[in-house]
Every structure is written in C-alpha cells, then in structure tokens.
Amino acid sequence: MRIAAVTAALVAAGAALSFGSLPAEAATQCGRASWYQLGGKTANGERNNPNAMTAAHRKLPFGTRVRVENLKNGKYVVVRINDRGPFTGGRVIDVSRAAAQQLGMVKTGTAKVRIVVDGTAVKNSCPA
Template sequence: MKLARALAVAAAAAALFTTTLGPAAAQCGGASWYALYSQTASGEKMNPEALTAAHRSLPFGTKVTVEDLKTGRAVTVRINDRGPFVGGRVIDVSRAAASKLGFRSRGLTKVRLTVDGKEVSPKSC
C-alpha cells in the first residue's frame, strides 16, 4: 500500500513538472547522477552500473543519447525512472552513465538530450 501511494505521489509530481520531449526531439539543460538500490518508477530495481536514467515525461524504455557539453562525451541511456524534480535539470543518469560522460566527480553538468537523432542548434544550449 505504501508503494502504491509513493508511486501515485511520484506520478502526480511528474505531471506537475512535465517537460515535453516527444519523438524526434532534443532538449538541453542540467544533469545529475544518482546511485540508489531501490525500485524505480518503472518497477525495476535501480542498478547504478546500468546505463539508465530518470526523465520527467519520456516513456519508459525510450533510448536517449546524452551528450555532456563540457566533456563532449556521449552515452545512450534507457529511461526507467521519473525525475529529476529540481529546477533546471532535465535528466538524472545512473552512476555508470555519469562516469562514461566524465562528470561523476563534479556531480552536475550541462547536457544535450537527443531522441531519434534530431539535432539542436548549439546556440539553444
């Protein structure tokens, strides 16, 4: 029962903070990383060593390319959780993804998210 209530609260929060990023879209903003061992909003257990991420509105299972605008590194992650719920941030990635992107020690970075390969102008980031 507590899990159902927590999921309902998370869904309501996601609805309040929804950012539209549909098919063939790109988005820029802040990113952070997290390494929990709890259940994700999709129902699977969080694995900090998997290339996964939390996004406010993309469907679970969506593959997103995340490019760190400081390091120039990119990684493809699978959305399996909801968040982040902090202003200015567009994605929370797993610890493994943060390591591959090169921002694990910094904790936060600016990224470009790409779904279905659509590019955005560097000026928009």
C-alpha cells in the same frame, strides 16, 4: 472547402513526421544533468542498478533511448529511461552512476548536457 482539406492533410503529415507521441520539446533538450545512486525500485518497477546505462526523465516514456552529451567535454552515452525525475529545478535528466562516469561528471555531480531521443536529428544546438 479545398483549402480546409489541404490544411488538414498538411497537419496530418506534420504529425506523422513528428516524434510520435513525444512532445516536440522532448526530442532535443538542453540543460543540466545530475546523477544518482539510489537503492530500491525505479518508477517503472525495475530494481535500481547503478551499473546500468539508465536515466530518469520527467515525461519521456519508459524504454525510450536517449543520447546524453556532456557539452563541456563532448563525451556521450546512450541511456534507457526507466525512472521519473529529476525533481530539482533546472535539471533535465538524472543518469545512473555508470552513465555519469562515462560522461565524466561523477566528481562535479552535474554537467550541462544535450539530450536527444535516439534516432532523431538534432534540430538545435545548445550553447556550451
């Protein structure tokens, strides 16, 4: 009985120290980023602004701030999630044109990146 109570307490403490309601794999991700410049509205209802520091992610809640680092050149930017995507396999985030310019990836269209939910520690590194 005592072991079960201790186990339950440890599980609860681990959950409290995790990244809230975010899936653990979403706190730090590695993969390819692309950029987009669409008109109309984003998935959260905002007007799409290519000059804003925004991005699309499949699972992160709207309003989440994410640090996106280009692993090739070390440049990074903080963007706010306001849309859903990317819908192309192998990509983890779509960033606005303004964010892509700061990351140095407008000409190439994509870049290998590490994304970290703002305020969380990087738990693993991504190979460049």
